[in-house]
Amino acid sequence: MTYKNRIATHYLISAASVIAVVFVIIYFIVKTTVFSNLDTALLYESNKHLNDIVVNQDSIKFNKNSINYEREHQQAEVIPFFLQIVNIEGQLLDKSRNLKQQLLSYYPNHTDAVSFNSTLNDRLIRQVQIPIKKNDATLGYLITAVSLERTKNVVDNLRFVLLTLFPLILVVLFFITRYLAGKSIQPIVNITNTTNLITKSNLSQRVELPETKDELFTLSESINSLLKRIETAFTREKQFTHDASHELRTPLSVIKGTLEVL
Known part of the structure; x- marks a missing residue:
């Protein structure tokens, strides 16, 4: 369900x-x-x-x-x-x-x-x-x-009317409540769709903040903060890998040249 x-x-x-x-x-x-x-x-x-x-x-x-x-x-x-x-x-x-x-x-x-x-x-x-x-x-x-x-x-007529109205009211209330619940959780659906689109190639993308500053707004801010930390860590890791590769490339070139002379 x-x-x-x-x-x-x-x-x-x-x-x-x-x-x-x-x-x-x-x-x-x-x-x-x-x-x-x-x-x-x-x-x-x-x-x-x-x-x-x-x-x-x-x-x-x-x-x-x-x-x-x-x-x-x-x-x-x-x-x-x-x-x-x-x-x-x-x-x-x-x-x-x-x-x-x-x-x-x-x-x-x-x-x-x-x-x-x-x-x-x-x-x-x-x-x-x-x-x-x-x-x-x-x-x-x-x-x-x-x-x-x-x-x-x-x-008897009153009892019949009440017994007839009871299930009809419940059916109407169910669909109305279901519609309102769908509207209420739409920001959650948006958050889910946005996070599913985020990969390592677009870590800069963020979840759109709701207009109302409620619990969903706080959740969206927390997710965006988490994404920012992940992006920062990933950028730092990428920079470290690049620097390490550069530092290792120079000694290897010297060794290669020495071997060629010998």
């Missing part, structure tokens, strides 16, 4: 970690907010209609003038709220008309006015059960439910 790709990969790993954490935080914040708003509306609706319940000696029913003729509870679809009254044993006492032949499930373990997920006709709903009391005695429970389909769709 090239140095450029290593830089891009290391940056990508760091960016992927940060982006993943941010996306997870966004997802859970949105999910929590959406469900919190839904639960708030559910409790508001429950408390509003808790006052519309008529408690007789042998029955608990809705006030027909305040509940059964409200349009939102006469619709056939699960929009927006379902209401149902059960006794402490979970037996049906009354319900809103939009339930028609359907019944909300009663859960004895969820009687603390905390919202939870349930189903109605194989469709997801959000449900809460509030106790109906008289003289501190629990007579039954008001079950209020609302469709969870829209909320679930919002959360």
